[in-house]
Amino acid sequence: MRRLTAGIALLSLATLGACKPAPGPVTDADRAVAAGMDSAFAAAATAGDVSGMMAGYAPNAMVMPPDMAMAQGSEQIHGLWNTMAGAAKVTLTLKQQTADGSGDFMYTTGTYHLQPMPEGSAPAVDGKYLEVFHRGTDGKWMIVADSWSPNTAPLPPAVPEKKPARRGR
Numbered sequence: 743m744r745r746l747t748a749g750i751a752l753l754s755l756a757t758l759g760a761c762k763p764a765p766g767p768v769t770d771a772d773r774a775v776a777a778g779m780d781s782a783f784a785a786a787a788t789a790g791d792v793s794g795m796m797a798g799y800a801p802n803a804m805v806m807p808p809d810m811a812m813a814q815g816s817e818q819i820h821g822l823w824n825t826m827a828g829a830a831k832v833t834l835t836l837k838q839q840t841a842d843g844s845g846d847f848m849y850t851t852g853t854y855h856l857q858p859m860p861e862g863s864a865p866a867v868d869g870k871y872l873e874v875f876h877r878g879t880d881g882k883w884m885i886v887a888d889s890w891s892p893n894t895a896p897l898p899p900a901v902p903e904k905k906p907a908r909r910g911r
Contacts, residue, residue: 765845773841775883776850776875780836787827787834795823800876800884808891831859836871846877854890867892 779798786794796819799805805813805822813822838852850873858864871890875883 768841768843768848772843772848772877772883773838773850776841776848776873777838779883779885780838780850780852780873784834784836787823787832790827790831792820792823792827795827796820798885799888800878800886803885804887806887806889830864833857833859843875848875848877848883849873850875867894869893 783795783798786792786797796816799816799819801816802814803816803819805819807813807822810822813819833856835855835857836852837854838850840851841848843849850871852871854867854869854871856867856869858866869890869892871888873885873889874887876886877883
């Protein structure tokens with residue numbers, strides 16, 4: 743009987759030891775980190791600082807821009823930002839609207855305003871974004887997925903003009 747009781751006690755302890763607490767919710771401090779990362783990215787984009795734009799991305803991150811192929815990994819993302827930063831000077835404003843998640847994952851949504859510079863050189867673009875963050879074993883949040891899209895539909899492709907048919911002689 744003693745062995746049975748000891749066996750049940752050991753089994754109970756082993757079972758309790760295997761239980762993990764449910765992941766905790768995202769905290770206000772986590773939300774503030776994500777908002778700070780957005781502010782730093784916007785400042786870097788406005789300055790044309792590609793290294794600063796890269797600072798918040800995990801090495802295996804994915805960036806999914808509208809109407810372009812996905813960039814995956816540091817090298818491709820750096821190339822994307824380098825091309826975009828070199829194409830035109832802009833002022834970028836990001837405004838976080840939602841930040842939620844659980845455990846080591848968090849997502850944020852928000853809006854952006856992209857103003858080509860100098861003002862009036864091209865129309866401003868307003869849109870929305872979605873970011874997915876992962877907290878590494880070092881406790882640091884990093885972006886693992888980033889996507890955005892403008893609020894306006896893309897322009898339809900231009901239709902080539904029809905040339906009048908030549909009449910034979």
